[in-house]
Amino acid sequence: MKFDFVETYGFKEGQIVRALTARDGLPIGSAVQNRADEQVPGSSAWWQSFLRGGQVFTDARAQERPVIRSVDVFCGCGGLTLGAMQASLGMGRRFESVAAIDVDDEGLEVHRANFGTKHVLHANASSLVDWHVSGDGVQAEFAYEPEIVDPVLAEEVGKIDLLLAGPPCQGHSNLNNRTRREDPRNLLYITAVALGAALRARAIVIENVPDVVNDRSDVVATARALLAASGYKWIDSGVLATDRLGGAQTRKRYFLVATLDDADGAADIKHIAQRLKQPPRPLSWAISDLLDRENEGPHVGIMDTVPAMSAENAIRIKHLFDNDLHILPNEVRPDSHKNGHTYPSVYGRLWWDKPAGTVTTGFLTPGRGRHIHPLKPRVITPREAARIQSFPDTFSFVVNPEVPPSRAALQKWIGDAVPPLLGYAATLPVILRL
Structure with a gap:
């Protein structure tokens, strides 16, 4: 018998x-302070x-339930x-961020600042665990039980409820040449x-891009086989799309999930x-209240400003607005983007x-x-x-307003991130089994 899952909403006292x-x-x-548009x-x-x-605001009974680490x-x-x-708070569970692992020191500090993360480890993930795989695809298994070799992380063995991972996906992306699917970084998925x-x-x-299933080394089939051989009884996967979740x-992102116990x-x-x-939401739903933020004096900072445009790009943007266009005509594009360029969204205006x-x-x-604001x-x-x-x-x-991050760092953190809305949906079926 399948236990149904139901999500309902109501409005009460703000x-x-x-x-x-x-x-x-x-x-x-659980509840959130109502800041939504009317109706x-x-x-x-x-x-x-x-x-x-x-x-x-979370369920008062959360303090009585085991924490998700x-x-x-x-x-x-x-x-x-x-x-x-x-997802944890929505299911009435407390949440503790035990460790964050990356090679980006500033990103780790952002993680710690937002989640109170206990351990931030600036390390290549491959250096933290000793493992070797015998076979590949559906025949894969670990040649011996993987072992944590980092002393800090080793203290947490057997105490972790949830391992989250978003290994680099450039080797799987359709924006890259197909030979990139042989990229050694793809093995980080197995790591x-x-x-x-x-x-x-x-x-x-x-988490990864949907095209990870086309990896030439068959990392997804290998990962599923390794999970099963390691005692994970419930293994599932699927593609989630942000717009289909409202x-x-x-x-879109592909998620592979597994739990030691099955419910x-x-x-x-x-x-x-x-x-x-849910129906897709228009861009206005997400950012309409920010239209005049750049004029709000003390609130203005690196999060609410953009770099100055070059003279050429200013002319291109003006052409879009003067002609009420969202796709830049060929004759206004740079020479390298003319004559059958495969990415028409480049220099595009959002709707x-x-x-x-x-x-x-x-x-x-x-x-x-396509990053040009539709109204400005x-x-x-x-x-x-x-x-x-969905942040x-x-x-x-911005962890330290006195020393704000570079715009390049902000672009990397935001652009590379898993949308929290997708993370919410992907982890809910896992939380149900913990």
Whole structure:
């Protein structure tokens, strides 16, 4: 028998109340301060209020339930951790960020500042675990039990509920030549499995681009085989799309999830995605309240400003607005982008009444995607990009206002991040089994 999963919303005394019901049939409530536009319905109002910095209130019974302890590898700024935290809190569970692992020191500090992360490890993930695989694809197994070799992380073996991982995906992306799917970095996908198995994590969530399933070394089949051989009884996978969950972006991601224990009948990724399905939200839903933010004096900072455009790009943007266009005509493009260029979205203007395309690490540059604001002759700001990615205003990308991060760092953290909305949906079926 499948335990149904139901998500319902209501409005009460300046709050939007969300109730999640699963397995035992008892609803678990949480709420957010209502900052939504008038007449915005349930789920849309909850997430809009969340994005706008509304305070989240959790179920009072959460203190009585076991904490979810997590490790985030290839963590970046923590988009996947934020999604997992929201799923945990939504299910009435406390959440503790035990460790974050990355080679980006500043990104690790952002992670620590937002989640109070206990250990931040500046390290190549491969250096933290000893492992070797025999065979590949469905025949793969670990030649010996993976072992954590880092003394700090070794103290957490057997104590971790959730291993989160977003290994580098450039080798799988369709934006790259197909030979890149032989990129050695793709083996970091298997490193994530080895870390989870070595930590004896109760659950593992690995995120990547949908095209990871076409990797020439068959990393997904290998990962599934290794998980099964390591004792993970429930293994599932699926592609989640931000716009199909009520977001304002068309970004898609592939998730591979596994748990040591199976809960017969608990919802899987596909079922959760069906239950959370919402109409796509237009870009205006995510950023309309930010239109005049650059004029708000003391609130203005690196998150709300953009670099000056070159004279050539200013002319291109003006052409779009003067002619009410969203795709730059061929004759106005740089020579390198003329005559059949395969990325027409480059130098493109966003639509106010449609979801944005995938936010990339080049969102402050018009020549690196469709990043021009639909109503203002400029690219989107870091805060607007973060909102599109489903990061709330309460998330601190600027740890020290006296020494703000570079724009390049902001672009990397925001553009590379797993949208928390996707992380929420992907980890819910896992939390149900913990």
